Amino acid sequence: MDLSITSDHASDRISLYRTAHVFSAYAELRDVAQLPSLADWRERRGGRMVLVGNGSNLLLARRRIDSLVVRNALPRCLERRADGLVWASGSTGIMEVLRFCHRESLDSFYYLASVPATIGGAVAMNAGRGRDRGGSIFDFVRRITYYDLDAREVREIRAEEARPEYRRTVFSGATGKVVLEAGFEFPPTRLEDNPIETRKAYAASQQDYSGPNCGSVFAVNDERIMHKLRKRGLAIGGARFSKKTFNWIVNDSSRPLGLVALVAVAELWHRIARRPVRRELVTVR
Ligand SMILES: Cc1cc2nc3c(=O)[nH]c(=O)nc-3n(C[C@H](O)[C@H](O)[C@H](O)COP(=O)(O)OP(=O)(O)OC[C@H]3O[C@@H](n4cnc5c(N)ncnc54)[C@H](O)[C@@H]3O)c2cc1C
Structure with missing residues (x-):
């Protein structure tokens, strides 16, 4: 087809x-x-x-x-299979999986309740909490099925074979690997309160939703430089570093130029100061 x-x-x-x-x-x-x-x-x-x-x-x-x-736009799918794993298709939303886990009293990546991602994107980016707190979707992923566009075949791998590092895996970027499904092991647990609502409330108080954003900008950065950018709220062409949230850009322009310039300025500052920097954002041209 x-x-x-x-x-x-x-x-x-x-x-x-x-x-x-x-x-x-x-x-x-x-x-x-x-x-x-x-x-x-x-x-x-x-x-x-x-x-x-x-x-x-x-x-x-x-x-x-x-x-x-x-x-x-592949069909969404979420089901427990005979192998004991809960399988979700790459197009399934994170929230759909979390609501399933909550209903079934299962431990899960509830800290991703504030992340507007698909399962495919979250697996590709190894979505999770910040470095200081640790924990990511790969704590629960056991198997992944993907289509390899070079080999033109479906492959199934163990989670470790995706080589998850902080905010990247073999799937991030323009890799030619399409995550079709991920198989999760969610252990049973007792949930005292609603962890989805707790996370949403935390995000609303800590994260800047005053305009369109893509969450954190850099996966590797220098805290002192980023704090200065945040304090100044450096802005270019409708895009600005959030004064509320660390390492976060809010964009009010339909043009990409301000965003691109802002990210480049932050990177240049790191280079001048000889500090390591790596984008979390995936750049597409
Ligand atoms: C408000 C907000 C809060 C956020 N908070 C967090 C957070 O707490 N932790 C965190 O880690 N991230 C966070 N993010 C960033 C972002 O949500 C994650 O990186 C997420 O995993 C991206 O998912 P997506 O489906 O939107 O992927 P996209 O942005 O569409 O794509 C990201 C990358 O994944 C690849 N990809 C997507 N789907 C597939 C697939 N099926 N197969 C192979 N590759 C694929 C893309 O090609 C691209 O390289 C946040 C973003 C926002 C807007």
Whole structure:
């Protein structure tokens, strides 16, 4: 079944920064039978393809995006199987999984209740808590099924084979690996209160939702530099470092230029100070 590609697709709904773009090639992946056709299209574009979950970690760096951009619109699925694992498809929302765990009194990554992600995006980015507190989705992932666009076949791997590091795995970026499903082990537990509501209340008090954002900007950064950026609330072209939340940019412009410049200034400052810096945001051009 062929994937239908739209040329010159205009949208401001791909990244949660809500910047407006024209996409040279855009498609929605609705059926696994379209995966071989997706592999053809990716090959034709020299491997430049990004799969979009919910766009909650994407920095679209130019007004015109040349990479092939593919929204994961595969069916959502969440079920316990005979192997004892709870399997969720890559397109399933984090909240759907958390509500299931809460209903069944299971331990889970409730700290991700504030994260507007799909399971595929959360697995690809090894979503979790900050370095200081630790804990990530990979504490519960046991197996992953993915489609390899280079080999053109479905593979199933153990969680460790995804090589999860802080906010990255073998799936992050333009890797040509489409996470189809993740199998989780959620141990039974006693839940005294509602951890989903507790996390949402915490996020509302600590995180800056005054405008479109994609959560934390850098996975590796220098705290002193980032605190200075936060204190100053440095702003360029409608994008600003949040004064409320550390390492967080709020964007009020439909143009990507301010965002891109702000991230570049922060990186330049790190380089001048000879401090390590690595983006958490996935940059797409
Ligand atoms: C308000 C807010 C709070 C946030 N808080 C946190 C937090 O507490 N902890 C945290 O870790 N992150 C946080 N984030 C960042 C972001 O939500 C996570 O990185 C999330 O995992 C991205 O999921 P997504 O579905 O939106 O993926 P996208 O942003 O669409 O994509 C991110 C990356 O994952 C890849 N990807 C997506 N789906 C698949 C798939 N099926 N197969 C293979 N690759 C795929 C993409 O190609 C891309 O490389 C926050 C973001 C926001 C907006």
